[in-house]
Amino acid sequence: MTKANRNTLLVGLAAALLVGGVVSYFASAQPDGLEKTQADLGADAPRHGGVEAPPVAFHEYRLKGLGEGFWANAAAGAAGSLLVLAILLGVGRLLRRRGAEPASPEPPDAG
Amino acid sequence: MHISPGFLSPAVWTATAAVSGAALAASLAAAGRRLDERRVVLMGVMGAFVFAAQMVNFPVPLVPGTSGHLGGGFLLGVLLGAPPAVVVMTSILLVQAMVFQDGGIEALGANVLTMGLIPALVGGAVRRLWRRRAGRLADAATFIGGLAAVLLGATVVIVLLWLSAALPGSVSLWQAVGVMDFVHLLIGAVEGAASVAVVRFVLKARPEAVFEGVGGRMEASSA
Numbered sequence: 001m002t003k004a005n006r007n008t009l010l011v012g013l014a015a016a017l018l019v020g021g022v023v024s025y026f027a028s029a030q031p032d033g034l035e036k037t038q039a040d041l042g043a044d045a046p047r048h049g050g051v052e053a054p055p056v057a058f059h060e061y062r063l064k065g066l067g068e069g070f071w072a073n074a075a076a077g078a079a080g081s082l083l084v085l086a087i088l089l090g091v092g093r094l095l096r097r098r099g100a101e102p103a104s105p106e107p108p109d110a111g
Numbered sequence: 112m113h114i115s116p117g118f119l120s121p122a123v124w125t126a127t128a129a130v131s132g133a134a135l136a137a138s139l140a141a142a143g144r145r146l147d148e149r150r151v152v153l154m155g156v157m158g159a160f161v162f163a164a165q166m167v168n169f170p171v172p173l174v175p176g177t178s179g180h181l182g183g184g185f186l187l188g189v190l191l192g193a194p195p196a197v198v199v200m201t202s203i204l205l206v207q208a209m210v211f212q213d214g215g216i217e218a219l220g221a222n223v224l225t226m227g228l229i230p231a232l233v234g235g236a237v238r239r240l241w242r243r244r245a246g247r248l249a250d251a252a253t254f255i256g257g258l259a260a261v262l263l264g265a266t267v268v269i270v271l272l273w274l275s276a277a278l279p280g281s282v283s284l285w286q287a288v289g290v291m292d293f294v295h296l297l298i299g300a301v302e303g304a305a306s307v308a309v310v311r312f313v314l315k316a317r318p319e320a321v322f323e324g325v326g327g328r329m330e331a332s333s334a
Contacts, residue, residue, distance in 0.1 A: 001148065001152075002148065002149075004149070005148055005149055005152045008149075008152050008153065008156060008317075008320065009152050009155070009156055011156075012152075012155075012156025012157065012159065012160055013156060013159060015156075015160055015163075016156065016159035016160040016162070016163040017163070018163075019160065019163040019164055019166075019167060020159075020162065020163025020164075020166050021163075023167055024163065024166035024167045027166060027167045027168040027169070027178070027180075028168040028169055028170045028178035029168070029178070030168070030170065030176050030177055030178040031176070031177060031178065032112065032168065032177070032178050032179060032180065033112060033171065033177060033178075033179050033265070033291070033294040033295050033298050034112045034113070034114070034265075034268060034291070036174070036176065036177040036294060037269075037287070037290050037291045037294060038118075038272075040290055041278060041279060041282050041286075041287055041290060042279050042282075043272065043277055043278045043279055043282070043287075046115070046116060046117025046118055046277075047117065047118070047275070047276065047277050048117050048118065048119065048120055048121065048275065048277075049117065050115070050116025050117030050118065050119075050215045050216075050217055050218070051116055051215060051216040051217045052115075052116040052212050052215060052216065053208060053209045053210065053211075053212050053216055055212060056210075057210070058210055058211050058212075059212075060211055060212055060213070061166060061211055061213075073166075076166075076211065077163055077166055079210070080162050080163070080166075080206055080207070080210065080211065081159040081160075081162050081163050082159070083206050083210065084155075084158040084159050084162045084199075084202050084203050084206050085155045085156065085158060085159040087158075087202045087205075087206070088151070088154045088155040088158045088198070088199060088202055089151060089152075089155045091139075091198065091202070092146060092150075092151030092154060092155065093151070095139065095142065095143035095146050096143070096146050096147075096148075096151065098143065099143045099144060099146065
């Protein structure tokens with residue numbers, strides 16, 4: 001990985017961890033715009049069969065076993081951000097390998 | 112704005128899953144065509160950041176007892192182009208549904224449509240403007256685009272609920288759209304303003320990371 005890309009990765013990840021792990025602890029717990037609209041319209045009860053993922057490690061955005069506090073939220077923010085990052089780096093790697101044209105790391109007409 | 116489990120009828124969630132599945136396949140093909148390490152890293156960190164930003168619910172101005180959060184699909188569309196933005200938003204929504212019970216699993220296609228595909232396409236359109244010239248016009252288009260993307264998505268959510276017979280019979284579609292869009296007008300204004308701020312910041316900090324290099328090639332290939 002080039003130095004510039006590593007810097008992007010580290011700075012971006014630090015920003016994500018700060019926002020998802022720390023700032024989000026102070027987020028509003030009020031219903032969101034859709035939930036509020038559904039409640040106002042009297043349409044907040046499910047009418048069909050739905051599928052919700054089982055709360056294996058996280059109950060909503062709280063790591064199970066850590067209660068409702070700061071660290072339960074921080075763990076959710078960190079785990080979610082890292083998981084999204086891992087998926088996208090994995091998908092990116094697969095796509096690049098599949099589309100491996102004559103690999104030129106720099107666009108020839110850049111600059 | 113995630114649709115929770117049990118609100119969409121089987122016909123509606125099947126149809127929206129088909130639309131989003133096709134959009135994801137097309138986006139993967141399009142994004143994969145010009146993917147270098149730099150763009151993969153950008154997609155990854157921006158995905159991580161948008162996931163994190165979505166956790167920050169803020170009180171909606173003028174509507175007490177309600178919160179909103181950024182969608183981010185529009186911003187990703189501006190910064191990365193529509194196809195990568197669809198791929199990134201799908202990854203985020205997948206993690207939210209599977210790990211954090213945010214949004215129904217059967218509603219994933221609908222949530223990708225309203226928070227991924229629609230805002231990504233609007234963002235991709237605004238991206239063309241930035242390519243041509245940064246300035247007040249691009250700023251204004253970004254604010255209006257961010258707002259429009261949220262309103263479009265919100266309106267489609269209500270239409271899907273209506274098609275699913277998940278609204279009470281006493282409420283008309285237009286009333287429901289009115290209530291939903293009023294709240295999302297304010298959330299969308301925040302989304303638009305935040306998008307302008309982030310795009311400006313990126314342009315100042317590392318313009319080459321987002322707008323150069325790919326630019327010339329994309330225009331050449333679309334001509």
